[in-house]
Amino acid sequence: MPNRMPEPAGLLLDRSETVEFSFEGRTYAGYKGDTVASALLANGVGVLSRSFKYHRPRGPLTMCGQDSNTLVQIGHVPNRLADQTTVAPGMTVRAQNYWGSLENDRLALLGLLHRFMPVGFYYKAFHKPRALWPLWEKVIRRLTGLGTIAPDAPHGYFDKAYLFPDVLVVGGGPAGLAAAIQAADAGGEVLLVDENRALGGALNYARFDADGALADQRKAMLLRELQARPNIQVMSDTLCNGWYADNWLALVRGNRLYKVRARALVLATGSYEQPLIFHNNDLPGVMLGSAVQRLIKLYGVRPGSRAVVATANSDGYGVALDLAQAGVEVACIVDLRADPPADELTAAAARRHLPVLVGATVWEAEPEGRNMGVRAARIARITGEGTCAASADSFACDLIAMSVGYTPAAPLVYQARGRVRYDEESAMFALAELPAHIFAAGSLSGAFNLDAALEEGYRAGWQAAGDAGFGFGPEPACVNPKDAVGRTHPWPIFRHPKGKDFVDFDEDLQVHDLENALTEGYEHIELLKRFTTNGMGPSQGRHASVPAVRLVSKATGAAMDETGNTTSRPPVGQVKIGHLAGRAFEPVRYTAMHFRHLELGAKMMPAGLWLRPEYYGAAPTRSEAIRAEVKSVRENVGLIDVSTLGGLEVRGPDAAEFMNRMYTFAYLKQPVARARYVMMVDIGGVIVDDGIACRWHDDHFYVTATTSGADAVYRTMLWYNAQWRLNVDVTNVTAAYAAVNIAGPQSRAVLEPLCEGVDLSKEAFPYMGVREGHVAGIPALFLRVGFVGELGYEVHVPASYGEALWDALMAAGQSHGMRPFGVEAQRLLRLEKGHIIVSQDTDGLTTPHEADMAWAIAGKKPFYVGMRSVSLQAEGRLTRKLVGFEITDRAAPQPKECHLVIRGDEITGRVTSVAFSEALEKVIGLAYVASDQADEGSTIEIKVDGGERVPAAVVKLPFYDPDGARQEM
Amino acid sequence: MKIINCPLNGPRNAQEFVHGGEVVAHPDPHRCSDAEWADFVFMEENRAGVVREWWCHVATAYWFIAERDTVKDEFLRTYDPSELFRDRVEFTRPDPPPDPDPPLDPDPPLDPDPPLDKEA
Structure with missing residues (x-):
């Protein structure tokens, strides 16, 4: 390490440990705590990368992660900042963006061609002929890549965390430390974040006095004060990567993304040297x-x-x-x-x-x-x-x-829509106005004098604490001069006849590139940015922005303030896709019988937020399992968990009136202890949900809703009644009940011995009746309904009894050979009965008339939601219709859901449900077809995988047991 | 993420809420013109400025009204809908034209064979 200074230089180094790593295939030694860039410079290696366009050699510019010169590939991760990444034993580092070797990049010759590659070169040179675009794209991508992605890179673990400080201080320099200390004294919870490893900011490296002792003294004092306050949480090595509405901030540390809600925010992010x-x-x-x-x-x-x-x-x-x-x-x-x-x-x-x-x-x-x-x-x-x-x-x-000179490190200020103006006297942009709940201190707000920065920090901390509800003591005074004037040269730009006077290092933009763009008329700073790509590289204009504003201002004669600056949006710095994609909060809901399903070997599938059994059995036996489940229901008896069905209680003197308004059918005269079908349409007359309504009492209905629609139905009901003010109360009891459907010819025989207080006989409890009683000692609601088209009972019990109910029924069913069945079997069973599933057989435009559901509309009542739209649809022309179809040719390939119905070269519809029915020995399904294809007996053609068109016959629904005799046994 | 001040639950993350569109008067479905009805169903005012909107706190299923400045993206006020909706709303059909047939039964004794027990 020929360029290494003796101790005590090297605040971040641990010289007791030497770390070996490789760069471009050669091994180098650094100390623990070195960054890749510092270790290489210590070894006399000053070139870390090649530039984007001209492939010029580049070395560290800022040594704090704010330039793109130090982007390197470390192992399988591209674009790591060599001046921020610490060396680790065995680390493999490679330079980026060269062809050949870093020292001898064959593409460096591009620099000689710069005359032929003016700004906007790519736009101008490659847009004709169009046919060559893909070729040029390939070549250009090869020349201008930033690192390589390793598709076989090991997966990392990324997650998220949430923090809720009273005061968040961004920036751990003198002003930020002072702000945290002062805010903590007021009593709130303070979070202090800094993107560097060591707190102190400029106190760690800058010289504020002749003998260079002041910084150390101030730092020691501040860190002592900081440590004495337990209500300050410190996060170093943490980048505050974005400001979002109401002080919602993103922090990135390692593989974790923190989402922070701060009552008040102190920005002490300092400034970028220019x-x-x-x-x-x-x-x-x-x-x-x-x-x-x-x-x-x-x-x-x-x-x-x-x-x-x-x-x-x-x-x-x-x-x-x-x-x-x-x-x-x-x-x-x-x-x-x-x-x-x-x-x-x-x-x-x-x-x-x-x-x-x-x-x-x-x-x-x-x-x-x-x-x-x-x-x-x-x-x-x-x-x-x-x-x-x-x-x-x-x-x-x-x-x-x-x-x-300097420019304020203000991305977070811009993102929070603070106002920044140009100050002629200091030749710098300066904060003009900060939004509510945000305060600034230090060189970000122009305080370059160390004691002024400290004073501003104390004051900002006091203000932020007060804003967060922690008022304490008198406002700290600011008496020292800020000393912003005389720091920044108003024109640090010396255009050279031979060029290579770079404004933007990321994009290899020189002064004449910007001047040419200005000559071409790109005089608005945002247009200039987009045409030249100035400030659009990885360093995001930290160094290129202000010179561009100066050049525009000079060319147009407009003041700097009028010229303005370009918009800054999140993220402030690097963010990995893993941070965004990593572990998300995706809750799933289990029914009360969930673990019984697992014990029975169920394959679970998502249904809304719930998990439901798709079928019972091992994956290779899927189709046999489903077939057996279907057969069991049709010929014997089956049991399905239907707990995920939505359940809503509608109670009150206006309950029937409310039902009558919400659903298309008629409910005023629905008899007590009877069920009736419900269909909901939206204001535009589109089917949005269905289920059944059980009337327990004149002013009490229990309504079911689809698994995925229940929450929306509940919200819609409450929304309407917020306006109608009917005397009714609606409660979502979906999760309060567990429910099963026991269905099949033997269902009564299985259920009857367990029941108390309810007579299951055909005469006492007819089809579409609803009863209360007990099953196996559990209080239960019995709904005699027939979604699957067989004799069957839905049994709803309080969720806490769900598992007991399942166990009791399974035990009782054992001697009858009862099988549990899953969602797939139920889908086929209901398809045989021609029942639609809302959102599978309907889409965002399906009207009751298209779905042949006009029978469920009581058109003469005074009102229901969407009534006017439905009657307009009835007057209009029907463009499509949902019909049943069958394919009797056993050799024909079976269509799948969403396969298209084609007539000539026209798409007239699509398949929404399809399956082979064992009971009917043919393929049956539901499909949208043109209205003139909808008559029974017409033939439609369905285009299946591979392009073959399979003829199918439109038939009357239902496919199975058209008289409904089986469900009324 | 914005914070919305729910009149029932206090300040909560915007993620907990759903937007329910503008607060607009519903036209009388039996007496408005087709054009008025279509405008009500399909059009939004989408005004730049202060608007009155429905919001719902999902976890508690509570609907309220918010006055929001869409230009500044600021919630100005949130309140319970009973401030605007005080009276019970009734719907009536226009008087039917003279008809020799007996009066219509608004609730016909339907008991078809409906499909039941929906899942999806």
């Missing part, structure tokens, strides 16, 4: 002043041997002092300002005799062979805005540090 734009400003070895300081202080890496520091503020002098202290020769401090004011840091630089040139800039960086580094900086006198004197002096150096 690059200087000059010829070859993208060479490895050209980096931000703060990156230089991070390397020295955090990682103990000497970033070069001879440095030029380009600056426009006193922070650059701090960088020069740090370099000198680290043993790097400072060739020159180049101050862009003509007349820099003297302060503590400039004085300290003068005491160390660091050479200073004022009123000058780095005009060019001279590349080291094949652009792999910097050989010298050519420095020229500034003659005007963006212009320099013709002569330039060359200063040999291998490092150029840039400290020419």
